[in-house]
Amino acid sequence: GIQVEQSPPDLILQEGANSTLRCNFSDSVNNLQWFHQNPWGQLINLFYIPSGTKQNGRLSATTVATERYSLLYISSSQTTDSGVYFCAGDPGQGAQKLVFGQGTRLTINP
Amino acid sequence: SAVISQKPSRDICQRGTSLTIQCQVDSQVTMMFWYRQQPGQSLTLIATANQGSEATYESGFVIDKFPISRPNLTFSTLTVSNMSPEDSSIYLCSVGAQGYEQYFGPGTRLTVT
Numbered sequence: 001g002i003q004v005e006q007s008p009p010d011l012i013l014q015e016g017a018n019s020t021l022r023c024n025f026s027d028s029v030n031n032l033q034w035f036h037q038n039p040w041g042q043l044i045n046l047f048y049i050p051s052g053t054k055q056n057g058r059l060s061a062t063t064v065a066t067e068r069y070s071l072l073y074i075s076s077s078q079t080t081d082s083g084v085y086f087c088a089g090d091p092g093q094g095a096q097k098l099v100f101g102q103g104t105r106l107t108i109n110p
Numbered sequence: 111s112a113v114i115s116q117k118p119s120r121d122i123c124q125r126g127t128s129l130t131i132q133c134q135v136d137s138q139v140t141m142m143f144w145y146r147q148q149p150g151q152s153l154t155l156i157a158t159a160n161q162g163s164e165a166t167y168e169s170g171f172v173i174d175k176f177p178i179s180r181p182n183l184t185f186s187t188l189t190v191s192n193m194s195p196e197d198s199s200i201y202l203c204s205v206g207a208q209g210y211e212q213y214f215g216p217g218t219r220l221t222v223t
Contacts, residue, residue, distance in 0.1 A: 031210040041147075041200050043214040045111070086152065096141055096206050097168075100152045 002027045002091045006101035014109055018075045021085055021104045025068040029089025032063050033098070034072050037084045046072070046085075077108045112137055112205050114215035122221045123193055130189045131218045133203035138183035141206035144176070147217075148199045156201075159186040193222045 003026035013019055023034075034046040047054050047061040049070065054061055058078075063070040070087055084105050088098040113136040123129050133142065142159040156176055157165040165178035180186045190197050200217045 031212075033211060035214075041217045041219060043153075043202065043217075045211065045213060048211040088153075090210065096210055096212075097143060097155050097158060098153075098204075098212055100154075102152045 002029065002089070002099050004087065004089065004099055004101035006085075006087060006104050008104060009102065010105045010107075012107045012109065013077055015077060015079060017077050017108075018073070019077060019106065021072040021074070021087075021106075023070045023072070023087035023101055025089055027091070028065065028068060029099070030092050031090040031096070031098075032065075032070055033088050034061055034070070035086045035088065036081075037086065037103070039083060043086070074106075077106075079108045079110055082106055082108045111211075111213050112139060114203065114205060114213060116203060116215040116218050118218060119216065120219040120221075122223060125194050125222055127193055128189055128191045129193065129220060130187050131201055131203075131220075133186045133188070133215055135184045135205050139205040140183070142180060142186045143204045143206075143212070144178060144186070144188045145202045145204060145214075146199045147202065153202065156188070159188075159203075190220065193220075195222045198222045 005024045036044045049061045049063045051065045058075045060073045084103040086103045088100040115134045117132045144156040145153045147153045156171045157167040159180040161180045177189045202217045204212045204214045
């Protein structure tokens with residue numbers, strides 16, 4: 001099956017710093033999404049980004065589908081950005097199911 | 111986006127017992143899914159809940175252990191049967207929304223003692 005690799009696995013930053021999280025896919029995927037899992041376990045939708053670039057406030061994402069990777073940028077980090085960030089993609093064939101990466105655990109210190 | 115609720119939000123169960131988790135959506139959706147997140151791990155798809163037919167299970171998951179019902183387009187249940195401590199996980203339902211973006215419920219945190 002498809003493999004999803006996220007890097008880095010862990011990232012510790014000071015408040016105000018910028019970061020880039022990466023997601024690589026072993027094969028083409030549809031419906032690529034980025035999620036933030038907060039400390040209570042809730043998965044928050046960040047971006048639905050099969051291709052191209054999107055921005056939402058301090059967050060932006062870019063997917064280069066032809067090269068099978070996606071990037072999530074977080075600028076001017078805040079402590080509330082802490083948590084685990086997951087990317088996930090649908091391998092296709094009409095199943096519409098998501099295969100998740102192992103996540104990047106982000107810790108923002110005050 | 112759909113509003114998804116799950117019951118219970120958390121539970122502590124004895125080994126050998128079963129727990130049924132409910133997932134309710136505020137609008138009709140075509141596809142509903144059940145995922146498991148073991149402690150410190152990523153999410154893994156258990157099955158796709160199909161309305162009016164048997165669920166489609168992923169490799170490593172079987173109906174006898176995780177029976178699923180989908181009686182209509184807004185509701186589904188997942189039962190974790192004959193539980194062992196290894197079943198301690200967060201169980202999340204998700205729905206396929208317009209344009210194929212998926213949204214997740216708040217999860218059910220299960221501890222098996």
